[in-house]
Amino acid sequence: MRIERVDEKTVKCFLSNEELEEYQIDYKDFVLRSDKAREVVQEIIEHAAEEVGYKPPKFAFDLQIMMLPDQGLILTFSDRDPEMKESDQFIECLREMKKILQRTREKIGAGSAEAGDNGANAGTGGQGQDAAKDKKGTSGGQQANRPSFAVFAFADLGKIMEFAAMLPSNLQVESSVYTMDGLYFLYLLKGRASYERYSRACIQALEFASLYAAEPAQTVQLEEHGECLIAEKALRKLRK
16 A cells, blocks of 8 residues: 655555455445445545545545556545635646556556556557647646546446436537446546536536546556447436
């Protein structure tokens, strides 16, 4: 278990596959909020308090889960800032998760220069040219590195339907649904929607699901071993 302090209100914990086996727990337990997952989360919080001085909020905190294929998973605990706009919260969440993924790849794959190169390129999910353009910033850098890709893990299809029912009927996002290991995964891409509306939709998704991936490179396992149920316009088709 490796715990790192991100800032005053955020801490992250990396659990390797070996540690997950020792706990006899997997990603699905965290998505479903099983009793076993609650016990592990409590243990992590206690370790974080001892090792990095983390003080969780008194009432509630956000828990984001990110898979690292063939490596393990990362749990990010954060205290929501009431003064921060929802869209900014979502952007910062995905940015931090991408940084975590890149750092973890560098540490785990340090023995292979080729793996390091591939990890750096994969971090953009095939969008290296777009990322380079973002860094240049056509409007003072305000548009730089705005995430427009996210995959959410739902406990069942009914939860996706509930989420879809909450969204505006004219929301022009792109969406598809996969299933794997008894869970349902919603791909949510910005599409033609404004960034503000896309961000709001992603934040609403977190009320029903956990964040599974923050970039296309993290979905290899899902796309290789999962089953695509709805290839396009999934939210529109699942709307009640």
